[in-house]
Amino acid sequence: MPRTHKTTNSTRHRILTEAALLFRRHGYRGTSTRQIAEAVGIKQPSLFHHFANKQAILEELMAISLEESLAGAQRAAIAEGSAAQRLYDYVLWDLTTLHRLPFALSGIYAHDVLEDPALATWSAKLEALYAALRSLIEQGIRSGEFRPVNPDLAQAMVAGVTFSHIDYSAEHAGGDPVELGSEGAVFILSGLMRDPASLERLVAAARL
Amino acid sequence: MPRTHKTTNSTRHRILTEAALLFRRHGYRGTSTRQIAEAVGIKQPSLFHHFANKQAILEELMAISLEESLAGAQRAAIAEGSAAQRLYDYVLWDLTTLHRLPFALSGIYAHDVLEDPALATWSAKLEALYAALRSLIEQGIRSGEFRPVNPDLAQAMVAGVTFSHIDYSAEHAGGDPVELGSEGAVFILSGLMRDPASLERLVAAARL
DNA sequence: GTCTATAGTATGATAGAC
DNA sequence: GTCTATCATACTATAGAC
Numbered sequence: 001m002p003r004t005h006k007t008t009n010s011t012r013h014r015i016l017t018e019a020a021l022l023f024r025r026h027g028y029r030g031t032s033t034r035q036i037a038e039a040v041g042i043k044q045p046s047l048f049h050h051f052a053n054k055q056a057i058l059e060e061l062m063a064i065s066l067e068e069s070l071a072g073a074q075r076a077a078i079a080e081g082s083a084a085q086r087l088y089d090y091v092l093w094d095l096t097t098l099h100r101l102p103f104a105l106s107g108i109y110a111h112d113v114l115e116d117p118a119l120a121t122w123s124a125k126l127e128a129l130y131a132a133l134r135s136l137i138e139q140g141i142r143s144g145e146f147r148p149v150n151p152d153l154a155q156a157m158v159a160g161v162t163f164s165h166i167d168y169s170a171e172h173a174g175g176d177p178v179e180l181g182s183e184g185a186v187f188i189l190s191g192l193m194r195d196p197a198s199l200e201r202l203v204a205a206a207r208l
Numbered sequence: 209m210p211r212t213h214k215t216t217n218s219t220r221h222r223i224l225t226e227a228a229l230l231f232r233r234h235g236y237r238g239t240s241t242r243q244i245a246e247a248v249g250i251k252q253p254s255l256f257h258h259f260a261n262k263q264a265i266l267e268e269l270m271a272i273s274l275e276e277s278l279a280g281a282q283r284a285a286i287a288e289g290s291a292a293q294r295l296y297d298y299v300l301w302d303l304t305t306l307h308r309l310p311f312a313l314s315g316i317y318a319h320d321v322l323e324d325p326a327l328a329t330w331s332a333k334l335e336a337l338y339a340a341l342r343s344l345i346e347q348g349i350r351s352g353e354f355r356p357v358n359p360d361l362a363q364a365m366v367a368g369v370t371f372s373h374i375d376y377s378a379e380h381a382g383g384d385p386v387e388l389g390s391e392g393a394v395f396i397l398s399g400l401m402r403d404p405a406s407l408e409r410l411v412a413a414a415r416l
Numbered sequence: 417g418t419c420t421a422t423a424g425t426a427t428g429a430t431a432g433a434c
Numbered sequence: 435g436t437c438t439a440t441c442a443t444a445c446t447a448t449a450g451a452c
Contacts, residue, residue, distance in 0.1 A: 011435080027320025029237040033428060046436050048429065110318050111375075112235025149391055152380065156372040157395055164368025167319075168361055183357055187365055187399035196404045219417085241446065254418050256447065 012050045014040050016064075019057045020103040024170055028058055028113045055118060058108065062122045065105045069094050070125050073132035083140035088189050088202045090136070091158070095165050095181035104170040109163065130155055137192065146192045154192060161188055220258045222248050224272075227265045228311040232378055236266055236321045263326060266316065270330045273313045277302050278333050281340035291348035296397050296410045298344070299366070303373050303389035312378040317371065338363055345400065354400045362400060369396055 018039035022031040033054050037044040051057050076090040098105070114123045134155040140146035146154075165184050169175075186203070190196040226247035230239040241262050245252040259265050284298040306313070322331045342363040348354035354362075373392050377383075394411070398404040 024319060025323055027235065027237060027318060029235060030320040032426080034426090042435090043437060045429075045431095045438085049435060054428065107319055110235060110320075111232065111315055112238040112318075115233055147394075149395075150388070153373075153376055153388060153391055154395075156376045157369050157392065160368040160370075160372025160375075161365050162368075163371070164364040165361075167368075168364045172360065180358070180361060183361055184365065186355075187357075187362075190401075190404060191395035191399040193398075196398060240444080242444095250417090251419060253420085253447075253449095257417060262446070 011040065011042070015047065015050055015057060016060060017103065020061055020105060020108075023058070023061070024104040024107040027107050027110060058113065059119070059122065061103060061105065061108055062119075062125075064103065065098075065101065065108065066122065066125050066129070068097065070129045070132070073129050073136075077132040077135045077139075082145065082202075083136055083143055084145040084189060084193055085202050085205060087133075087136050087140065087192075088185050088199075089206055091162075091188055092178075092181050092185040092206060095162065095184045096177045097181075098162070098165055099169050099175065099177035099180050101169075106163075106166045106170045109166075130159065133158055140192065145194065147194050149192065157191070158188055219248065219250070223255065223258055223265060224268060225311065228269055228313060228316075231266070231269070232312040232315040235315050235318060266321065267327070267330065269311060269313065269316055270327075270333075272311065273306075273309065273316065274330065274333050274337070276305065278337045278340070281337050281344075285340040285343045285347075290353065290410075291344055291351055292353040292397060292401060293410050293413060295341075295344050295348065295400075296393050296407075297414055299370075299396055300386075300389050300393040300414060303370065303392045304385045305389075306370070306374055307377045307383065307385035307388050309377075314371075314374045314378045317374075338367065341366055348400065353402065355402050357400065365399070366396055 015036060019031070019036045022035055022039060025031075026035075033047055034044045036057070037047050040047075047054075047057075051060075072090055072093060076086045079086055109126070113119065114126065134151050137146060137149070137151050137154050137158075141148055141151065161184055165180065168180070182203075186199065189199055189202065193199060223244060227239070227244045230243055230247060233239075234243075241255055242252045244265070245255050248255075255262075259268075280298055280302060284294045287294055317334070321327065322334065342359050345354060345357070345359050345362050345366075349356055349359065369392055373388065376388070390411075394407065397407055397410065401407060
């Protein structure tokens with residue numbers, strides 16, 4: 001989501017950046033509000049002027065990373081045309097976007113934090129994203145484009161590859177987002193398609 | 209690792225089982241020793257008669273899940289023959305083993321817990337496993353069996369698929385371990401091979 | 417091997433001055 | 435908008451009786 005920060009280097013923005021970095025390294029629960037404040041260069045209670053509580057920081061990071069992906073997956077799931085092409089286009093766009101984000105989002109989607117009832121909204125959005133992916137995979141199986149895989153497992157593997165890109169991106173700065181995203185999309189589609197040779201056509205017809 | 213428990217339903221064993229379940233649901237840091245004790249049916253301080261501290265429980269679970277995988281990957285990386293065949297055999301065996309484990313291992317391999325310097329030994333073992341996988345992938349690229357992918361990213365994606373199987377296994381009981389493992393191995397190899405059509409030969413020649 | 421009681425520490429969040 | 439001071443709570447782990 002294109003945020004509407006008045007100044008991109010506001011304290012609020014710096015809190016988000018530093019918190020994302022720390023959440024990745026030490027996890028949400030393993031990161032204290034004191035650590036975040038220190039990284040930003042303010043004292044711990046000053047955080048609560050910008051965010052109601054620690055969880056609000058996490059929720060804003062989830063919004064940044066999840067809402068666009070969910071909308072894109074749902075659009076792809078109901079669009080017209082080849083399921084393989086729609087999945088390819090979606091994955092390529094999603095991974096490319098992830099590699100472009102200025103935040104280190106790994107560690108935000110751990111089970112333990114999403115299981116918290118207070119984050120049920122976000123857990124539901126992630127589940128909706130998974131449902132859209134599953135639908136896309138099932139469409140591809142019915143049309144004969146994909147092998148007759150277990151749709152639940154296939155969806156989990158697609159998500160697993162996505163998370164691996166989030167991790168990779170956090171550890172290796174400076175790669176070309178489109179190139180990395182493309183490698184992920186090709187990997188996933190090759191893993192699912194009955195005839196991976198025809199993948200070249202998808203790549204050529206892709207629209208970002 | 210085949211554990212040497214005198215009785216498989218010893219309190220010690222029950223602590224491991226319940227802790228694994230709770231670590232998966234709430235994460236290592238999100239799980240208190242009180243919760244573990246309550247699940248087992250004893251009081252919190254009684255845990256410390258069986259394990260020196262909370263971390264020792266985690267380390268035993270890591271030993272169970274990681275040591276065999278590491279040894280298998282290192283064997284595969286230096287063995288003779290086709291890199292694709294060795295990767296296929298390893299992934300199939302590893303995933304099948306994972307799906308057979310009586311423990312819910314998800315949530316154990318989160319970054320935040322492995323970053324703790326006290327767990328450096330286990331972090332190093334995981335890194336060694338990744339190095340073996342990377343070597344196997346590089347061998348396949350050199351031999352022309354695999355597409356010229358980014359080895360670091362490819363290794364991350366293979367690990368991502370493995371983690372997705374750990375998660376899937378924790379949420380869907382009762383699937384056939386070999387069938388699930390096979391779907392994972394085919395997915396990964398299809399994603400890497402230059403000529404996925406020849407995958408049938410690997411599947412036929414596989415030795416578990 | 418399990419219990420009660422408790423020490424020692426870290427955490428998230430609030431109150432109120434400036 | 436940031437600070438100091440502090441509260442209330444939760445946690446891991448230990449001591450010592452039974």
